[in-house]
Amino acid sequence: MKPLCEVVVTNVLPAVRAIIAKHLKDKYNMKGKEIADRLYITPAAVTQYLKKARGAQTRIFLKNKTVKEAIISLADSIAEGKLNEKEEVLAFCDICKLIRREKVICELHAKTPIVSCDICSS
Numbered sequence: 001m002k003p004l005c006e007v008v009v010t011n012v013l014p015a016v017r018a019i020i021a022k023h024l025k026d027k028y029n030m031k032g033k034e035i036a037d038r039l040y041i042t043p044a045a046v047t048q049y050l051k052k053a054r055g056a057q058t059r060i061f062l063k064n065k066t067v068k069e070a071i072i073s074l075a076d077s078i079a080e081g082k083l084n085e086k087e088e089v090l091a092f093c094d095i096c097k098l099i100r101r102e103k104v105i106c107e108l109h110a111k112t113p114i115v116s117c118d119i120c121s122s
Contacts, residue, residue, distance in 0.1 A: 004100075004105070007105060007108050008096055008105070011057055011108045012061075012096060012099060012105060012108070013055075013092070013096075014049070014054050014055030014057075015055045015056075015057045015058045015060070015061055016055075016061065016071055016092065016095055016096075017039060017041065017045075017049055017054075017055055018049040018050075018052070018054065018055030018056070018058050019055075019058050019061065019062065019068075019071050019072075019075070020039065020071060020074065020075040020078065021035050021039065021046050021049040021050055022049070022050060022058075023071075023072060023075040023076075023079075024038065024075055024078065024079055025050060027075075027076075027079070028079045030079070032046040032047055032050070033046075038078050038079070039078070040085065040088075057108065060104060060107050060108065061099065061104060064102055064104050066098065066102055067095070067098055067099055067102055067104055070094070070095050070098050071095060074088075074091050074092070074095060077091070
């Protein structure tokens with residue numbers, strides 16, 4: 001089993017960014033450069049997220065209603081300029097905590113469900 005932080009960095013963060021980038025493009029018609037500026041990443045990274053070359057495991061997060069709503073709410077707040085850089089960072093942390101609480105991360109953390117595992121939610 002991989003350390004949880006490795007799963008977050010390699011799977012969770014890219015998928016959340018991909019969902020947000022797609023939402024900003026589709027709903028707000030933002031261009032790659034503007035999305036990159038709002039997410040504090042490079043335009044090349046945005047292109048990879050939109051082409052699903054990075055963060056392709058979005059389905060796992062979108063099928064959980066609570067997680068999906070939190071990610072879309074963050075995307076809307078970013079689009080509307082409601083968050084400063086610190087608040088945005090903390091919002092990403094809150095989403096990661098939610099993903100852990102909802103045990104959505106368990107699908108990525110353990111190849112097979114472990115009934116007695118409490119690593120993700122601790």
